[in-house]
Amino acid sequence: MPTTTDTQRRYPRRKAPKGLCAVWQTASRRSVSYVQTMGMGGLFIRTKEPVAVGTMIQLLIDLPSGEVRGRAIVRSVKAGEGMGVGIVSMNPEDRARLNRFLGQLPA
16 A cells, blocks of 8 residues: 655644644544644544544544544554544634644644
8 A cells, every 4th residue: 555645745744742642433432542643634543453444533632722623534544553534624713723733843
């Protein structure tokens, strides 16, 4: 399976701060996982048991400036490591909060 590089992404990904977690849930499962990389278009969530590609998830990321909530779809899976998810919807306030947070992270 080919890997996606930042040159192929609409929004670049940045390394998430150590200890940043995301709460995510599907229709039948709920979990808390560390975030490895993140951007306006999505994030990589570390989990030993990722869900299948194409699964819709609800996300909640607790940033220092407040919570960010959204819906995402699993785009890629690395068995035993985690899953790349693409953000498909987020309200404008949460999107602005995420954008401000990402602007503070090193490139």
